[in-house]
Amino acid sequence: xxxxxxxEKLLSVFKGAPVELKCNYxxxxxxxxxxYVQYSRQRLQLLLRHISRESIKGFTADLNKxxxxxxxxxxxxxxxxxxxxxxxxxxxxxxxxAFGKGNQVVVIP
Amino acid sequence: NAGxxxxxxxxxxxxxxxxxxxxxxxxxxxxxSWYRQxxxxxxxxxxxxxxxxxxxxxxxxxxxNVSRSTTEDxxxxxxxxxxxxxxxxxxxxxxxxxxxxxxxxxxxxxxxLTVT
Numbered sequence: 213x214x215x216x217x218x219x220e221k222l223l224s225v226f227k228g229a230p231v232e233l234k235c236n237y238x239x240x241x242x243x244x245x246x247x248y249v250q251y252s253r254q255r256l257q258l259l260l261r262h263i264s265r266e267s268i269k270g271f272t273a274d275l276n277k278x279x280x281x282x283x284x285x286x287x288x289x290x291x292x293x294x295x296x297x298x299x300x301x302x303x304x305x306x307x308x309x310a311f312g313k314g315n316q317v318v319v320i321p
Numbered sequence: 322n323a324g325x326x327x328x329x330x331x332x333x334x335x336x337x338x339x340x341x342x343x344x345x346x347x348x349x350x351x352x353x354s355w356y357r358q359x360x361x362x363x364x365x366x367x368x369x370x371x372x373x374x375x376x377x378x379x380x381x382x383x384x385x386n387v388s389r390s391t392t393e394d395x396x397x398x399x400x401x402x403x404x405x406x407x408x409x410x411x412x413x414x415x416x417x418x419x420x421x422x423x424x425x426x427x428x429x430x431x432x433x434l435t436v437t
Contacts, residue, residue, distance in 0.1 A: 221361065246425050256364075256411065258425040298364060300426070309354060309415075309426065310380055313363035
């Protein structure tokens with residue numbers, strides 16, 4: 213099955229420190245990759261998509277096809293970055309969009 | 322556009338009861354799906370649909386039924402609720418699954434279900 217892997221479940225960082233959330237994927241075709249964010253008790257919302265190469269709320273993510281990775285980075289964490297982050301999957305051949313376990317980020321003031 | 326609308330927001334059921342979680346979207350999205358979110362387990366796909374009249378199983382389909390009679394609606398039915406189904410349920414939709422698309426999922430606000 214084509215999957216994404218987010219190795220760290222919980223990541224605690226101090227305010228102002230860099231944040232990196234790792235995402236590795238296994239996919240044989242051209243991946244469609246996204247990062248979603250879920251703030252406390254809210255719906256998941258799109259943070260970044262790989263195709264647009266944009267920076268949102270200071271976050272960036274670069275697709276590295278050689279390493280099959282799509283890591284999310286921010287140079288200086290803010291308290292409002294505390295949330296759950298999901299690296300969103302490439303579409304499987306049967307159109308299933310199955311997520312991974314996500315990363316809980318806690319930014320310590 | 323209202324986006325993806327889920328009802329109810331909260332529900333408490335007793336073991337063995339049945340109920341339907343409603344999901345509607347007004348974006349003319351072909352793809353709709355249901356996920357459950359549990360601590361430490363992330364988002365797990367229950368059922369999904371690539372268009373009206375078409376549904377398929379996800380990772381954890383047991384105990385749940387779905388139907389897709391219209392493009393807009395994708396209800397999730399719990400046939401006989403069990404405590405293991407206590408979870409937060411999210412409905413999501415996106416444009417079609419054509420390979421040329423790179424469209425994200427749009428999520429509802431979630432339904433918090435407790436089964437006692």
